Each structure stands twice: as structure tokens, then as C-alpha cells.
Amino acid sequence: MRILLLGGTSDARQLATLLVEAGHDVISSLAGRTREPLLPAGRVRIGGFGGVAGLAAFLRDERIDVLIDATHPFAATITSNAALACGDVRGHGPVSRSAGVPRMVLRRPGWIASPGDEWHRVASLDAAAGLIPELGHRVFLTTGRQGIAAFAGLDGCWFLARSVEPPDGIVPRRLSVILDRGPFTVDGERRLMTDHRIGVLVTKDSGGADAKLVAARELGLPVVMVDRPVLPPGPVVSTPAEAIALLAEN
């Protein structure tokens, strides 16, 4: 099958490897946000499609049999665009202009609080920023560089932000940035938070490796957890192996 794999996650890279090994013709698509992305197996294209219409045209022109959306849980625009372009969700514009391509979403499960956790679930980064001053004044931000701007108005707090690329928008006045890409260890996370006298951790509910959450639990730190955007209706799997199994059924 010819598969368009919307990527930008480690799960997408793992799935690309499995799909190529299984003999599929895979085109992985990356947004182009990262200067030196880790490249998946198979063919790779980089950059936006030009909205729903552009993605639908790509699906038709490349004669794609299946689209697999393995983007990050917070990449809500491309996920919505994919649902509309494939044509299994009614949205703006005539449905007849969509490509009529089967679609599935690969999303790793979100995190679940354990005994001893003090988590504050919020619906958005702005809501997280509103809650911070009540919880702590030395803040560890792990929301990605695009999420840092939401905290720019909090002059009373000091921030340690960790991201793969440097922030490029507005940022808090008192900010220190660490450029790093995981995986991270619990020991390393505990040391980082202790060394910087962190009082509160802010994270999106991305799921996956949870070293920072374990370290926060051990240190008794509150965590502000930003909830995921809602997915459009349609089939969802949680692991690359499940995606392969669902593909084999159809």
C-alpha cells in the first residue's frame, strides 16, 4: 500500500520502520519546524500542504491508499485537516472535494496520576499560566518552544524552559533555556529540578516517557498538566504495532 504517514513523533518514526519492513511504500510528512529532524525510514517530504485543500490534492496526486496521522497529540490543526481532507469528517467546504482516503490516528495514551501526585489539570496553556502564581514561583516549563509565549506576562516568576529548538516568540522576562531532546532519566530530572530549586512543573499531557513526572512526585512538586485537544471521530490506535494490526485487517 502507498501510505502517507503524518509524523514528527518518535512513534511515527517507529511505525515508518515497521511499514517499510512490511513492504509498504511510505511517505512520511514532517512540518519542518525542527532544523535537524530525525529522519524516518522510507520517503520523506517536509513542509505544510497548504491547508485541507492542499492535503486533499496531495492525497489524490500521490494516489495515497491510507493516511496514518501519527502527529503529536497537541498538533490539533494538522489532525483536523487530515480528517477533513480524507473526507470522513464533515467540515467547511463541500465534502466532495475531499479525497475519500481511509485514515487512522496513532496516539500514545495520555498520562494517569499515581498516588502521591499533585496534578492540576487545565484545558489550555493560558489556563496553566493563570494557575502558576498560586503554585510556585520557580517554574520548569516543558511545553515546547511554541508553548513558552503563554507565560510571558508572569513577571513575578522565574522560568526554566526546556525545548529542542530555541524559543522564537515572546518569552517571560526571567527565563533560562535548556536546549535538549529526550530521553531523560528520573535521576537527571530530579537533579535538574533540585539544582534549579523548581517549585512547579508545567507539561502538556503528551504521554510516553514520564521521568519528569516521577521526579516531580518524588520531590513532592505540584504539576500543571495541560489536557489534550479532542480528536475528530475515527479509528485510533495507541502503538505502532496496533497500527500495523489494524492496517492488516483492512
Ligand code: NAP
Ligand atoms: P499544527 O499546529 O497542528 O499544524 C499547523 C500547520 O503545520 C498545519 O496546518 C500544516 O500546515 C503544518 N503541519 C503540521 N504537521 C505537519 C506534518 N506532519 N506534515 C506537514 N505539515 C504539517 O502542528 P504543530 O503543533 O505546529 O506541530 C508541527 C509538527 O511538530 C507536527 O508534525 C507534530 O507532530 C510535531 N510536534 C508537535 C508538538 C506539539 O507540542 N505541538 C510536539 C512535538 C512534535 P498546512 O496547513 O500548510 O498543511
